Amino acid sequence: MQNSAERLEKMIHKLRDHDHRITPQRLAILKVLAASEGHPSVEQIYARVKTDFPTTSLATIYKNVSLMKSLGEVLELGFSDDSNRYDGNNLYPHPHLVCTHCKKIIDPDLSMLPGLTRELVQETGFRILNHRMDFFGICPECQDN
Amino acid sequence: MQNSAERLEKMIHKLRDHDHRITPQRLAILKVLAASEGHPSVEQIYARVKTDFPTTSLATIYKNVSLMKSLGEVLELGFSDDSNRYDGNNLYPHPHLVCTHCKKIIDPDLSMLPGLTRELVQETGFRILNHRMDFFGICPECQDN
């Protein structure tokens, strides 16, 4: 997790390095991705960008998220039940904790995770390159309803 | 992982207990789910059922998989890159260890997993209902190539 202005800078540089243009709509999308508050879906990015650029189309969001994904500047969280969610702030695999009621997604700290991976390596001999770890449940707020 | 005939029996009982009928198409779908070889997708179940019942429709597969899901007799794996995959043989969430080279999938034992879940509950106050945990890497055999 880093500061969102830094992430934005890095994204812009990456685009320039690959000869992509910085349009106002693209910049607005980048800003949402750089912050990635609540791990936005395409639809949520769309809604936020629309407040500044009302004529923006969903296709533009898809195209830009896709582009950033292909440049390795966005992590696709791989949730299929809903529409997909994205993280442009934390590019490395990390556990997610999803409230199935209010759809909020938290990034928990799990001190035991490195130990778990170590156990897995010792048991199987695999070289682990990547993982996906998501827990689903009800958050404290939604438990009161 | 249990024997597929036992699973089939249990599924049929569950259906009867809930006043659902055992139609030939439904039985054919149950058999595929009870075996769950290769973690079939809806499309794959459809293909297999069609060899015995060529008039079967995709909607019927969806309806039945949905029904068994709601009865807690199939696990939706949530591999979102493709279409969804199902496991009617091992009903409880379990980690997958996928070799990205030879595509083999192992179900590892992780003694630290319950502790990890406990840590998560203590840290966040969530009521955990489910999880999804998949590791991707290279298996020992493929590391020699």
Place this chain on the structure above:
DNA sequence: TTGGCTGCAAATATTTTGCACTGGC
């Protein structure tokens, strides 16, 4: 100036739903 980008619409893919008919019980 110009080719990449946007925005609209149409296409595609996946899953769900409506409804008349069929067949398990």
Place this chain on the structure above:
DNA sequence: GCCAGTGCAAAATATTTGCAGCCAA
């Protein structure tokens, strides 16, 4: 015989693509 289940088609959802006009570089 009753009504849940099936199969067809149409609808809903999510994402991609084609293309004319626009604008960042």
